[in-house]
Amino acid sequence: MKKWLAISLAMVLLLAQCVSPAAAEEFENKVLNVYNWGEYIDKQVITNFENEYKVRVNYSLFSSNEEMYTKLQSNASYDVIIPSDYMIERLIREKKLQPLDREIVTDLDNLTDSVKNLEYDPDNTWSVPYLWQNVGIVYDTTKIDPEKIEEAGWDIFQDPEYAGHTYMYDSERDAFMVAFKALGYSANTENPDEIQAAYEWLRNMDKAVRPSYVTDEVIDSMANGEKWLALVYSGDAAYILSENEDMGFCAPKQGTNIAVDAMVIPANASNPKLANYFINYILGYESSAMISEEVGYASPNAEVLAELSGPGGSYEGNDAYVPRSGNDKDEFFHDNETLRKQLSELWIKVKLHE
Amino acid sequence: MKKKKKFLSSGYLILVLLFIYLPIAYVVLFSFNDSKSMTKFTGFSLRWYENMFNDRTMLQSIYYTVLVAVISTVVSTIVGTVTAIGLSKAKKVIRSAVLEVNNLPVMNPDIVTAIGLMLLFVSAKVQLSLVTLILAHISFSIPYVILSIMPKLRQLDDNVAEAALDLGATPVQALTKVIIPQIYPAILSGALIAFSMSFDDFVISFFTAGVGINNISMYVYSMKRFNPSVNALSTLIVVVVTVILVLVNIISSRMSKERKKEENV
Numbered sequence: 001m002k003k004w005l006a007i008s009l010a011m012v013l014l015l016a017q018c019v020s021p022a023a024a025e026e027f028e029n030k031v032l033n034v035y036n037w038g039e040y041i042d043k044q045v046i047t048n049f050e051n052e053y054k055v056r057v058n059y060s061l062f063s064s065n066e067e068m069y070t071k072l073q074s075n076a077s078y079d080v081i082i083p084s085d086y087m088i089e090r091l092i093r094e095k096k097l098q099p100l101d102r103e104i105v106t107d108l109d110n111l112t113d114s115v116k117n118l119e120y121d122p123d124n125t126w127s128v129p130y131l132w133q134n135v136g137i138v139y140d141t142t143k144i145d146p147e148k149i150e151e152a153g154w155d156i157f158q159d160p161e162y163a164g165h166t167y168m169y170d171s172e173r174d175a176f177m178v179a180f181k182a183l184g185y186s187a188n189t190e191n192p193d194e195i196q197a198a199y200e201w202l203r204n205m206d207k208a209v210r211p212s213y214v215t216d217e218v219i220d221s222m223a224n225g226e227k228w229l230a231l232v233y234s235g236d237a238a239y240i241l242s243e244n245e246d247m248g249f250c251a252p253k254q255g256t257n258i259a260v261d262a263m264v265i266p267a268n269a270s271n272p273k274l275a276n277y278f279i280n281y282i283l284g285y286e287s288s289a290m291i292s293e294e295v296g297y298a299s300p301n302a303e304v305l306a307e308l309s310g311p312g313g314s315y316e317g318n319d320a321y322v323p324r325s326g327n328d329k330d331e332f333f334h335d336n337e338t339l340r341k342q343l344s345e346l347w348i349k350v351k352l353h354e
Numbered sequence: 355m356k357k358k359k360k361f362l363s364s365g366y367l368i369l370v371l372l373f374i375y376l377p378i379a380y381v382v383l384f385s386f387n388d389s390k391s392m393t394k395f396t397g398f399s400l401r402w403y404e405n406m407f408n409d410r411t412m413l414q415s416i417y418y419t420v421l422v423a424v425i426s427t428v429v430s431t432i433v434g435t436v437t438a439i440g441l442s443k444a445k446k447v448i449r450s451a452v453l454e455v456n457n458l459p460v461m462n463p464d465i466v467t468a469i470g471l472m473l474l475f476v477s478a479k480v481q482l483s484l485v486t487l488i489l490a491h492i493s494f495s496i497p498y499v500i501l502s503i504m505p506k507l508r509q510l511d512d513n514v515a516e517a518a519l520d521l522g523a524t525p526v527q528a529l530t531k532v533i534i535p536q537i538y539p540a541i542l543s544g545a546l547i548a549f550s551m552s553f554d555d556f557v558i559s560f561f562t563a564g565v566g567i568n569n570i571s572m573y574v575y576s577m578k579r580f581n582p583s584v585n586a587l588s589t590l591i592v593v594v595v596t597v598i599l600v601l602v603n604i605i606s607s608r609m610s611k612e613r614k615k616e617e618n619v
Binding site for chain 1: 390391392393394408409410411472475476481482560561564565566567568572573575576577580581
């Protein structure tokens with residue numbers, strides 16, 4: 001048995017040696033331009049990739065999809081970009097991407113079902129998920145009964161009992177998503193009556209709980225238990241829950257938004273082949289586990305998800321780490337600039353208590 | 355009564371100083387925090403410094419920031435000084451016209467300058483790179499240098515330079531030995547403004563930097579989640595800037611002392 005193991009190990013090593021120098025030679029000293037969100041990777045993964053392929057990764061950062069989009073307009077040539085779902089929808093529509101090379105990107109089978117063949121890219125022609133999450137409520141379990149939250153769902157944001165103890169995420173689409181879902185509409189609705197109803201819902205919320213409108217400072221504040229209730233992305237919630245045992249997470253049954261950041265190759269990439277290798281490398285078990293563990297957002301790799309949330313994993317017993325799947329009411333945002341602007345105007349009115 | 359007044363005025367001074375320096379002290383304090391929290395101090399550690407020095411992207415951003423700031427400061431100070439001296443000898447119409455034009459970029463919001471520069475580069479088919487970033491920084495720094503030197507030039511007595519020429523100095527000697535020593539403090543302050551403008555610029559850099567080039571501001575701004583390494587980085591910058599300022603002050607006060615001595619002799 002031992003001998004057999006040794007032999008097979010030797011074979012694997014030999015094989016690895018045969019394979020990797022070929023790949024390494026092909027790309028030696030090439031530069032791969034990667035464009036990603038800031039603080040959204042384990043840096044070791046990049047170093048590992050560089051060592052394996054003998055290349056240099058030139059790593060640039062953006063802080064919003066729109067910012068990244070502006071930069072692309074200047075004809076800057078990146079090899080791999082990691083935008084969100086609705087932005088990929090736009091990039092595909094505007095023919096700014098090139099299809100992935102399925103000969104190289106072979107690890108698609110590892111993808112967990114919830115992030116496979118998503119509606120913005122039905123057969124993963126153009127993109128492969130990098131990390132994903134949904135939106136839910138982080139609450140203080142010592143102050144609020146979990147059953148009550150399960151029961152009320154998003155409507156908890158209209159309960160005057162929590163006046164002064166609530167954070168609302170300051171982003172028009174996320175806030176309106178909450179209202180649309182609470183009322184049983186689609187998060188992408190363009191129906192003026194439904195938008196008006198959601199606006200009224202948010203105004204009532206503003207009156208009832210007087211929330212503090214925050215963005216990423218909510219992460220630190222909830223980890224310190226400063227308020228009882230907050231609208232939070234599950235990836236950030238996973239961090240809050242791991243810092244503060246009293247905090248719980250709930251994705252309401254009324255449905256929520258699922259957000260995926262995925263890897264794509266722009267049409268004007270200078271090293272598309274190496275980009276495909278990079279994407280496949282990130283998809284692999286080891287890289288994906290390192291990234292997901294560092295960032296706290298869910299990995300698209302089914303095995304990694306199971307491992308990190310399972311016994312002994314870094315996110316064992318963390319309700320926020322694995323986004324729920326199988327709820328028909330969960331939706332992606334569609335790229336809709338007119339809707340976004342319309343909601344933005346209404347959202348400002350809500351915040352001004354008009 | 356007098357004592358009370360003194361107490362009031364020094365109390366006011368302390369308040370103002372606190373207002374300015376408390377945020378910086380806060381940033382420095384939390385760079386030594388043991389946990390990732392930005393609001394709760396859990397213990398002393400140097401882990402964020404270690405983290406910073408292990409983070410290649412972060413170190414690279416420091417490198418680019420310093421490189422761009424130094425080059426753009428040197429170039430814009432030279433260009434700005436020469437322009438200002440030339441303008442001071444030009445006809446009044448030309449001078450006031452050029453100064454008006456010079457004021458435009460200073461008043462213009464950064465975002466307009468940024469997009470303008472980006473469109474210029476793109477339409478001229480220049481690939482955005484480190485060079486375009488440096489060019490952009492030079493272009494927005496020059497007006498500040500000119501603005502800081504012009505008032506000093508106006509105070510100069512034209513006759514001094516002419517006297518130097520009369521006494522046999524070549525024009526270059528008159529420039530370097532007579533005019534520049536007199537406006538030296540203004541050049542220095544212009545250079546300092548240019549340096550600090552370049553050092554902390556985000557908007558213009560974002561639109562004009564090429565692929566893979568981040569400066570410190572771009573790095574910090576793009577963070578999806580905050581991380582106290584940024585505090586460590588800021589602390590380092592505060593220390594460097596303080597040292598530079600102290601050095602500049604010591605050198606210039608020494609120089610003026612020496613000059614006074616020479617004058618007395």
